[in-house]
Amino acid sequence: MPKDQSNSISLKKYAEESYLNYAMYVILDRALPNVGDGLKPVQRRILYAMSELGLDAGSKYKKSARTVGDVIGKFHPHGDSAAYEAMVLMAQNFSFKYPLVDGQGNWGSQDDPKSFAAMRYTESKLTNFANLLISELKSGTVDWQPNFDGSLLEPVIFPAKIPMILLNGTSGIAVGMATDIPSHNINEVIDATVKILEKPKSDLKDLLKIIKGPDFSNNASIVASPEELEEMYSSGRGGFKIQAQWRQDKNQIIINALPYQASGSKILEQIAEQMINKKLPMVIDLADEGDHEDPIRLVITLKSNRVNAEDVMNHLYASTDLQKNYRVNMNLISLKGGPKVFSLVDLLKEWVIFRKDTVKRKLEHRLDQVNDRLHILEGLLTIFVDLDKVIKIIRNSDEPKKELIKAFKLSEIQANAILEIRLRQLAKLEQLKIENERNELVNERDDIEKILKSKSRLKTLIKNELNEIKELFGEERKSPIINSTNAKIFSEEETIVTEPITVVLSKAGWVRSAKGHEIDPNTLSYRGDDSLQDFARGRSNQLAVFLDSNGKAYSIQSHSLPSARGMGEPITGRLNADSGVQFISSVIGVEGNKFLIMNTAGYGYISEYQNMISNKKTGRAFMKLPDNAKMLKAIPVKDNHTHIAAVSNIGKLLIFNIEELPILGKGKGNKIINIPKDKLAAGEEFMAHAQLLAVDSSLKIEVGKRSVTLKPKDWSEYVLSRAKRGKKVGKLINIERLIEEPKSLEEQ
Numbered sequence: 001m002p003k004d005q006s007n008s009i010s011l012k013k014y015a016e017e018s019y020l021n022y023a024m025y026v027i028l029d030r031a032l033p034n035v036g037d038g039l040k041p042v043q044r045r046i047l048y049a050m051s052e053l054g055l056d057a058g059s060k061y062k063k064s065a066r067t068v069g070d071v072i073g074k075f076h077p078h079g080d081s082a083a084y085e086a087m088v089l090m091a092q093n094f095s096f097k098y099p100l101v102d103g104q105g106n107w108g109s110q111d112d113p114k115s116f117a118a119m120r121y122t123e124s125k126l127t128n129f130a131n132l133l134i135s136e137l138k139s140g141t142v143d144w145q146p147n148f149d150g151s152l153l154e155p156v157i158f159p160a161k162i163p164m165i166l167l168n169g170t171s172g173i174a175v176g177m178a179t180d181i182p183s184h185n186i187n188e189v190i191d192a193t194v195k196i197l198e199k200p201k202s203d204l205k206d207l208l209k210i211i212k213g214p215d216f217s218n219n220a221s222i223v224a225s226p227e228e229l230e231e232m233y234s235s236g237r238g239g240f241k242i243q244a245q246w247r248q249d250k251n252q253i254i255i256n257a258l259p260y261q262a263s264g265s266k267i268l269e270q271i272a273e274q275m276i277n278k279k280l281p282m283v284i285d286l287a288d289e290g291d292h293e294d295p296i297r298l299v300i301t302l303k304s305n306r307v308n309a310e311d312v313m314n315h316l317y318a319s320t321d322l323q324k325n326y327r328v329n330m331n332l333i334s335l336k337g338g339p340k341v342f343s344l345v346d347l348l349k350e351w352v353i354f355r356k357d358t359v360k361r362k363l364e365h366r367l368d369q370v371n372d373r374l375h376i377l378e379g380l381l382t383i384f385v386d387l388d389k390v391i392k393i394i395r396n397s398d399e400p401k402k403e404l405i406k407a408f409k410l411s412e413i414q415a416n417a418i419l420e421i422r423l424r425q426l427a428k429l430e431q432l433k434i435e436n437e438r439n440e441l442v443n444e445r446d447d448i449e450k451i452l453k454s455k456s457r458l459k460t461l462i463k464n465e466l467n468e469i470k471e472l473f474g475e476e477r478k479s480p481i482i483n484s485t486n487a488k489i490f491s492e493e494e495t496i497v498t499e500p501i502t503v504v505l506s507k508a509g510w511v512r513s514a515k516g517h518e519i520d521p522n523t524l525s526y527r528g529d530d531s532l533q534d535f536a537r538g539r540s541n542q543l544a545v546f547l548d549s550n551g552k553a554y555s556i557q558s559h560s561l562p563s564a565r566g567m568g569e570p571i572t573g574r575l576n577a578d579s580g581v582q583f584i585s586s587v588i589g590v591e592g593n594k595f596l597i598m599n600t601a602g603y604g605y606i607s608e609y610q611n612m613i614s615n616k617k618t619g620r621a622f623m624k625l626p627d628n629a630k631m632l633k634a635i636p637v638k639d640n641h642t643h644i645a646a647v648s649n650i651g652k653l654l655i656f657n658i659e660e661l662p663i664l665g666k667g668k669g670n671k672i673i674n675i676p677k678d679k680l681a682a683g684e685e686f687m688a689h690a691q692l693l694a695v696d697s698s699l700k701i702e703v704g705k706r707s708v709t710l711k712p713k714d715w716s717e718y719v720l721s722r723a724k725r726g727k728k729v730g731k732l733i734n735i736e737r738l739i740e741e742p743k744s745l746e747e748q
Helices: 011-031 041-052 064-075 080-091 128-134 164-168 186-198 204-208 226-235 264-276 309-319 344-383 387-396 400-408 412-420 428-453 455-473 677-682 712-718
Strands: 101-104 123-126 144-146 153-155 170-173 178-181 221-223 237-243 245-249 252-257 283-288 298-302 323-329 331-333 339-341 500-506 510-515 532-539 543-548 552-557 583-588 594-598 603-608 635-637 641-648 652-657 687-694 698-703 706-710 737-741
Touching: 011 170, 041 064, 041 080, 041 101, 041 123, 041 128, 041 153, 064 080, 064 123, 080 101, 123 128, 128 455, 164 186, 164 344, 178 331, 186 204, 186 344, 186 455, 204 226, 204 344, 226 237, 226 344, 252 309, 264 283, 264 298, 264 309, 298 309, 309 323, 344 400, 344 412, 344 428, 344 455, 387 400, 400 412, 428 455, 500 583, 510 543, 594 687, 635 687, 652 712, 687 737, 698 712, 706 712
Parallel strands: 532 583
Antiparallel strands: 101 123, 144 153, 170 178, 178 323, 221 237, 237 323, 245 252, 252 298, 283 298, 331 339, 500 510, 500 532, 543 552, 543 583, 594 603, 594 635, 641 652, 641 687, 698 706, 698 737
């Protein structure tokens, strides 16, 4: 049997139509708020259901489950959890700047907004602020529509007395579009709305003098430049940052205001993770000291008062939720019924149009009520002219209504009202009351008609209403605005624990780092026949520099060196050194520190620490060595050093003024002591050691177990010009070490 294809459509067309219908439903009836009352449909239905249950601000609390039941049973056929969560959001003062639901019980916390109790436990009613949305609902101000099953009517929109969308803000994700609107201060929004009412041609610059920027329910700072705010409010799109507020108390940072919807426990986890990964060595403890009275109080304890708390916070702003980015997309359902991205000026002008229309409808509705009542009162006053006749007609006539209409020229409405009055209302006193009521209603009617006929009177009425609301609910701005932030993540060097260390280099080229300066490197254990070559004392955040026998300099982060509790590791594993070289010297310092650099050929110079640093694993050529020469250990130059002492292997000692040796960045250097080239080539003579001396220092010369000490008056006879051969020190040869011995306290 052939299929009937008369009602068939293509899959492509069906999918397009179905998706479009779904998209429009999500956009218009779920995700985006209306510019008029600033509410999404589910929020509007919750508030309407609560008002129908009599849960106004002056009533008793009622179980939230009762409200949710009415919402999903009468107006919003969705899941109860979704409706309840929307209700909870309107009750949380950290989510809504001006809550619309007054909750009793556990409604969650900023630390965990979803920790609220089940709806069977919590109770709720409307806040006074919610009256600004619903107080005029039954005054003919809005259109009504059937609910989902057609059994009831619900308002299409609320007759909001203020631009609610700017006050509480909102966020939502529709299909192909989204909305993100921050909250604002009620005083500023009302003043800006009044400005638009008074001067409809006001531009953005005029409004930005009033509305400083977004404003939230706590004191966290808004970070946005004037240019960013102008772009955000002119285009309806943009962004800003919010950063936590803090103060310092001794060595503690106390955070007392978090960014909007930031979790304190999550922030502490983020900081703790950095502490574990040694990225915050200056932080030693964390605590959440928040309580019911002071819900936000995060305490970060620093190592000491010397730690710069501002630098720590700038790092945390950049690396945790203590500073968050917020997107702005003022996408709303316009009065025409479609989605539109509004600028601030357009939004307020659109709302003013909405409010004018709402107030007109309210006035027209009231005018109809007044006219209807006046019509009845006119009929009542008519019968007071001849009450006896009225009573006679009612007593004797079979159809008193028709007789009354005919006798007194009344309308059917007036006749019905007369027939319904009680006998006691026929008293003279009642006539006076009716006349007074009529006079009052006539005056009210005249006032309403004047307002409806005059645009300026209508504006004044709306302006006065707004100012009354400001007087009742107004508050000062809570969120300060700063132009920029210095948020910056610490560099690797800044996160290193700065502690004293001793870098130890062995003859076989093994390197390690010991904590402190008290350690004696000679007492450490070494592999096999290995022993100490050189050591340097500095701090863990400094670069360690190593000089090899070919005159190259290499750099390694000293904090990355293995601990001296072990044997260390081969330095060649960290560097790409030439094969067969020996590492001679280790150096640590800071920029500006000076060192005596020299070799066995008797050449040398003084160089600054930064000249030795290399960013490459292959190192840098630092000292050019003459033929047959090898590097000697670098010696730190102190401020009080005035002389250089150099000795050859055959025991010739030369001392000269330090100023005779130049300060160079690198190179061959100048001759320190004269070593004949032929004797150097034959290995017969070479410069063996050198030492730096102060004017009052003694020079100790070690040969094996023997030692000779030359006091300043003794070594002064060896002071000659630089590059001389020097003078023999007695019969000493193969001198093993020169040691500077500063003047003792006793001698001083």
